[in-house]
Amino acid sequence: MTAVLNDLETAPVSEQLRALLxxxxxxxxxxxxxxxxxxAAARAEGAGTTRSTTRC
Structure with a gap:
């Protein structure tokens, strides 16, 4: 994690993760x-900050 925060380009992560980051x-x-x-609209529909149990 520290390497990614210090320099993403030289951090020891896969190219896929580097691209996503x-x-x-x-x-x-x-x-x-x-x-x-x-x-407010999302909260009115039951959304919260802990977790979502609604299936799409």
Whole structure:
């Protein structure tokens, strides 16, 4: 974990994981705050912060 945080490009991880971590970094970098209205709507449908037991 420390190696990934220090330098993803030289960390001892698979190329697949490295690619996925790059995607995650972009999502994090360009994410915007979620509107409270969207959070409230999800909570109204039973979503919470602990776990989801609903099947899609």
């Amino acid at each position: 790059r995607v995650a970094a972009e999502v994090q970098a360009f994410a915007r705050p979620v509107a409270e209205k969207a959070v």
